Amino acid sequence: MQAQNNDIVLELRGISKTFGSIRANHDVNFDLRRGEILSLLGENGSGKTTLMNMVSGIYYPDAGQILVNGEEVSIASPHDAFKYKIGMIHQHFKLVDIFTAAENIVLGVESEEKFNMNEVNKRVLEISEKYGFHIDPTKKIYDMSVSEKQTVEIIKVLYRGADILILDEPTAVLTPQEVQKLFAVLRNMRNDGKSIIIITHKLHEVLALSDRVSVLRKGESIGTVNTKETSESKLTEMMVGKKVTLNIDRSDVTNAEERLAIQNLTAFNQEGVKVLDDINFTAFGGEILGIAGIAGSGQRELLEAIAGLQPISDGQIIFHRPKKNLPVTFFHKSLFEIKEMAKEGKFHDKEGKPVSFVGKTTSTIVKEVNDGNVIFNDDEIMNLRDKTPLQIRELGVRLSFVPEDRLGMGLVGNMNLTDNMMLRSYRKGKSVFVNRKNPENLATKVVHDLEVVTPSIKTPVRRLSGGNVQKVLVGREIASAPKVLMAAYPVRGLDINSSYLIYNLLNEQKKNGTAVIFVGEDLDVLLALCDRIVVMNSGCVSEIVDARSVTKEEVGFLMTKNTKEAE
Amino acid sequence: MNAWLNFFIDALAFGAVFIYGSTGEIITEKAGHLNLGIPGIMCMGGAGGCLFLQLFAKTLPSVLLVPFAIVASFLMAALMGLIYSFMTVTLRANQNVTGLAMTTFGSGLMMTIMSRLQATVYLNKPKKMFRFPFAARTDALQRIGVMFFLAIAVAVVASYLLYKTKLGLHLRAIGENPATADAVGINVTRYKYVATCIGSGIAGLGGFYYIIDYMGSQEAYKSIEAFGWLAIALVIFALWRPHMTILGSFVFGVLFCCSSSISVIASKISWFNVTMSTTPILKMLPYVVTIVVLVISSIRNKRENQPPAALGVSYFREDR
Numbered sequence: 001m002q003a004q005n006n007d008i009v010l011e012l013r014g015i016s017k018t019f020g021s022i023r024a025n026h027d028v029n030f031d032l033r034r035g036e037i038l039s040l041l042g043e044n045g046s047g048k049t050t051l052m053n054m055v056s057g058i059y060y061p062d063a064g065q066i067l068v069n070g071e072e073v074s075i076a077s078p079h080d081a082f083k084y085k086i087g088m089i090h091q092h093f094k095l096v097d098i099f100t101a102a103e104n105i106v107l108g109v110e111s112e113e114k115f116n117m118n119e120v121n122k123r124v125l126e127i128s129e130k131y132g133f134h135i136d137p138t139k140k141i142y143d144m145s146v147s148e149k150q151t152v153e154i155i156k157v158l159y160r161g162a163d164i165l166i167l168d169e170p171t172a173v174l175t176p177q178e179v180q181k182l183f184a185v186l187r188n189m190r191n192d193g194k195s196i197i198i199i200t201h202k203l204h205e206v207l208a209l210s211d212r213v214s215v216l217r218k219g220e221s222i223g224t225v226n227t228k229e230t231s232e233s234k235l236t237e238m239m240v241g242k243k244v245t246l247n248i249d250r251s252d253v254t255n256a257e258e259r260l261a262i263q264n265l266t267a268f269n270q271e272g273v274k275v276l277d278d279i280n281f282t283a284f285g286g287e288i289l290g291i292a293g294i295a296g297s298g299q300r301e302l303l304e305a306i307a308g309l310q311p312i313s314d315g316q317i318i319f320h321r322p323k324k325n326l327p328v329t330f331f332h333k334s335l336f337e338i339k340e341m342a343k344e345g346k347f348h349d350k351e352g353k354p355v356s357f358v359g360k361t362t363s364t365i366v367k368e369v370n371d372g373n374v375i376f377n378d379d380e381i382m383n384l385r386d387k388t389p390l391q392i393r394e395l396g397v398r399l400s401f402v403p404e405d406r407l408g409m410g411l412v413g414n415m416n417l418t419d420n421m422m423l424r425s426y427r428k429g430k431s432v433f434v435n436r437k438n439p440e441n442l443a444t445k446v447v448h449d450l451e452v453v454t455p456s457i458k459t460p461v462r463r464l465s466g467g468n469v470q471k472v473l474v475g476r477e478i479a480s481a482p483k484v485l486m487a488a489y490p491v492r493g494l495d496i497n498s499s500y501l502i503y504n505l506l507n508e509q510k511k512n513g514t515a516v517i518f519v520g521e522d523l524d525v526l527l528a529l530c531d532r533i534v535v536m537n538s539g540c541v542s543e544i545v546d547a548r549s550v551t552k553e554e555v556g557f558l559m560t561k562n563t564k565e566a567e
Numbered sequence: 568m569n570a571w572l573n574f575f576i577d578a579l580a581f582g583a584v585f586i587y588g589s590t591g592e593i594i595t596e597k598a599g600h601l602n603l604g605i606p607g608i609m610c611m612g613g614a615g616g617c618l619f620l621q622l623f624a625k626t627l628p629s630v631l632l633v634p635f636a637i638v639a640s641f642l643m644a645a646l647m648g649l650i651y652s653f654m655t656v657t658l659r660a661n662q663n664v665t666g667l668a669m670t671t672f673g674s675g676l677m678m679t680i681m682s683r684l685q686a687t688v689y690l691n692k693p694k695k696m697f698r699f700p701f702a703a704r705t706d707a708l709q710r711i712g713v714m715f716f717l718a719i720a721v722a723v724v725a726s727y728l729l730y731k732t733k734l735g736l737h738l739r740a741i742g743e744n745p746a747t748a749d750a751v752g753i754n755v756t757r758y759k760y761v762a763t764c765i766g767s768g769i770a771g772l773g774g775f776y777y778i779i780d781y782m783g784s785q786e787a788y789k790s791i792e793a794f795g796w797l798a799i800a801l802v803i804f805a806l807w808r809p810h811m812t813i814l815g816s817f818v819f820g821v822l823f824c825c826s827s828s829i830s831v832i833a834s835k836i837s838w839f840n841v842t843m844s845t846t847p848i849l850k851m852l853p854y855v856v857t858i859v860v861l862v863i864s865s866i867r868n869k870r871e872n873q874p875p876a877a878l879g880v881s882y883f884r885e886d887r
Binding site: 079082094095096097106107108115140142156 | 731732733736737739740743744746747748750751752753870871873876
């Protein structure tokens, strides 16, 4: 039984999987040959990982068949998957920190031999030499870099004798040099007869590494092509598909005012990896600025940097406070500050003449200010760099942030609606006791206005459905009449009706002159809702495009093209 | 000189109570379960063993009586561990609350059982059998009996199993990161149950040892609960390594015996002036030492010396 070169080792027939009302995979067909590298390509949420999780035993398909070496199998657990020599390397590593590499690798392996760590270390070294890894089997995981941890995960699968390896976005966490090393190792494994699936959305990697490409879109298989016979543009088209018209009411931008200017923003994450690289853009009041990009391109860090949560190493965040032609008050400025600003010629009076306090007594100045006769010439400009969220709020900057992680960063799951409203207002007032009346009213108003389905405002928010949780969060953030509203994936996991409700709320804010920043993943929505779109690509701004004239393919291409190679 | 030797042998013999308690607790904690029920479980271990002796001391020959009583004590404590595991592993109840409830329940039930047993039957005759192999001696060595050696053996074997075998590797993996262990096909629930029950059983032997062997008195059972808490403190002292409990329990034993035999020592040291008020201060020493060890190990911040990462956290597979 000599194995032919294009033996099919894994075949999926009509695989479907739904989570609640969300269809993750529908009737997916797919095959994998012996000794090939196959890329599974698709946008975020296209069901790539779900599909592979079914092959590796994390989920069980609702319908369809999985065939390994031509025989139908049932894979109910990762253990079963190993039995069929299938191993998956997940995006989030599953390793025990205080164990050595070899201890992690041997964990859970059943064997007849007597357990001997020295033997295990030796075998790990053998495997790593065979395929060209570099690893010290006795090194502890907590001393390892991300790339080393990934190596441990790969060897863990090989140690169990896997012939089919599935890698979920293996390059997302690696530096370009490490990616080259990984690719070399993967090619060695292919030449050794292993079959490899890599889940990715990076086109240049697909073209550089794989033999065939299988494309998923919205949970359905679009097709499988030979890498040699395709091109970036063809793959992009397969990935993003035809434009879908959405019925989102987009008004024209009227008298947009500069509100938030991001200049040369650069930031590093805790591991010292550059997550934001020289970001420049301006958000205008009265428009919706979309941010598009593959997940993990720096969208989250960008919003957190603006909100004061992500430390930045370089650049400015300039907020233009809308004060033009408004009188100054003692509520925002002290007398001293007003005097200083008057010296710099920042005010005019009702007749439009410049204000000067030279030779005036304090009481006259106070009177003039209280009469509203001291008026700003221009918007006030403040730099939000290195400010904490509290400092930003104390400056009087009305910045609202609807984070991606609703129940982690946005709301407290175990607290009820009123208490969650209070998170924004508990500092108000000087009394020892907090004011519960206003948050209660606000909660009632949010429930009424946004049609939140909840037993009462006393219900812990974690008991609400995803859509209702999001409504509560958005409702609270909008209630403070923000000048800048940042929303990260506000419709993720929401049904159509709730999604439209959120779109309408954002549009309403736009009409009120708020600068709305909308991070989205569905390109159709971004194109239909936003006025301009900042396309991000691995921490950089790829381009800023006009959402009314750009095509979906163009945005898709900007999201995935390899900027570093192009330079 | 003889007084010093007596003192150290006494400290060693007393320390064995903690070896059982903390080895049991370490095994449980390595599975990720903080079992604060150990004091109650030790009580029940004592009650189980004594109950067995009460029932069978007159009928069974001594060759069988000793091992069977030990097994009975182990099983009674393991039963408590089973209740605890059911609550915390299967029902995922809060471990601290469950543990404290087990302690209250265990010590109360023990009081009820012990007060109904007859010291003449369960204690007076059998206690000599447990003093084997030094039963015939009249010096301090006769304080060391069969269960003392068992304690040392248990601690050494537990260390070997935890650090040198695949079984131990799996168990430690569960305590550190149950999701990872689950993903590689280790049966997390089974390991947690078995580890908690065996750990509880071992801890229970500590209570039995204290009543029947170390003290050999009718009133002994009343202080087991207090030693249970000390055993939990010793787990930190031993940095979650069973063989370290041998050293730790000796230190604790010395410190604790200091307070009881203080007048003997004081008579030997002229500059050491003892009053009644010194004793409570000395009784504090084991706890002070535990705090010092905790501070030192936290400052050194070596990852291997920290508690299991998933300690006290219930594992639920679908919680992703």
